[in-house]
Amino acid sequence: MFELDVRSRKPIYEQLVERLKELIITEVLTADEQLPSVRTLAHQLTINPNTIQKAYRELESQGYIYSIKGKGSFISPATPNLNSEKIEKVKNELSKLLSEAIYLGITKDELFKMIQELEAAIGGGVEDDQNP
């Protein structure tokens, strides 16, 4: 479930954050579901608990999970509360990456198809249309 590459340039905690975001976005993990405890996951991945905690804290500050002292860590309900700052940041990153993709010869059609498929897989957090 969590494939970590300890040799990667990418810090372990960032890899964890990415992977967990992915599982949340694709609704493999759903609202209020409990995550493995810091210690349990640390043991499973043979990683230091502090590193797990760092990942959980980052996810919490990004609004993807919430942690309760003495109880555990849980998936946050999907937030249609438009964090406009965060949206701007993602749009900005997208702009750069899409430009590079187009430059590398990935066609508009391929990109459109990619979006269609991703949206289908995710289920679309917010509907484009009123009548489903």
Add this chain to the structure above:
Amino acid sequence: MFELDVRSRKPIYEQLVERLKELIITEVLTADEQLPSVRTLAHQLTINPNTIQKAYRELESQGYIYSIKGKGSFISPATPNLNSEKIEKVKNELSKLLSEAIYLGITKDELFKMIQELEAAIGGGVEDDQNP
């Protein structure tokens, strides 16, 4: 031309790489054009020459520029080698970022529009169509 943000969390050499990619993608810098020398640019930006060199090396390994010993660094012609490995990597990153965008409520239509606009601005390195 190179606006670096010394306050940014992003390392300076990464900012340089990004900025140069942008100038190449938007064809402000064109094929076989010579880049300023490491020392010249370092002096202009009042930045350590090692930092410039690191950025140039990164751009070279990504196929955006090439260096000739004793002559200097130059912009590579577009879609240097249809590096399929690189394309896979960018698609992979795009997949993650697009998923997050959709999750945050950015609509399919907004994404389509974004792509249209970027393609128009870039002029499309490679045509969508078979007959050029």
Add this chain to the structure above:
Amino acid sequence: MFELDVRSRKPIYEQLVERLKELIITEVLTADEQLPSVRTLAHQLTINPNTIQKAYRELESQGYIYSIKGKGSFISPATPNLNSEKIEKVKNELSKLLSEAIYLGITKDELFKMIQELEAAIGGGVEDDQNP
């Protein structure tokens, strides 16, 4: 009456303390009124009795309620003992928070208005004036 947020970072006993203080300050709960017993409230809120007890103990030490062994817990009369130590502590906290508010751009006028409204809502535990 007691809306607890189990997802909050704030411990449940602290939420209880805050909420009870609020009810006392706004005179929803009045002097010498009896509070629900630890067990009753624990059952109502489906919370561990130890948590309720901890909240009651904290309120007692802050002078907001008093307990009689074998009888129960009761609301203390207003301005229990003009505890100057407590007043100093609150002033100290206020000083920090007001400074931050001003720094963040909240205007003096907004703050004045806030105080006016709060005082009106509370009814002013103690009069501004010397002659009651």
Add this chain to the structure above:
Amino acid sequence: MFELDVRSRKPIYEQLVERLKELIITEVLTADEQLPSVRTLAHQLTINPNTIQKAYRELESQGYIYSIKGKGSFISPATPNLNSEKIEKVKNELSKLLSEAIYLGITKDELFKMIQELEAAIGGGVEDDQNP
């Protein structure tokens, strides 16, 4: 300059965050001024560097300082960029604390005076009036 109470219930890193905020708000530390390095401050206060780093990171995420890898940590310029979420949070805390103050018998006049003095000391981040 930094008086820490290691026996306090308040974590050391939070005490540090508070103290540094105070120094920034009162403009003892000014924009782009460099903070002591993590190691230097750790040594001065005989505290573990990780604890200092935790405090610095918290201040960074709150927008009070910025850190550059390899360079150091610096005071952020005052941000009239209304972080509305943060403002709401501070207003909310203020509301509770002001209510308690009024309940404890601190008069409206005392509170007004407090605000006046604080604003004078700080210099008022944003002016109430157009003509200074």
Add this chain to the structure above:
DNA sequence: GTGGTCTAGACCACG
């Protein structure tokens, strides 16, 4: 020299 990541491990607060 600077901040950032990570480990190993202790102790505390909450419930």
Add this chain to the structure above:
DNA sequence: GTGGTCTAGACCACG
């Protein structure tokens, strides 16, 4: 049992 704080100390990336 859970997350949170803290120490001691190693090694890395940036410049």
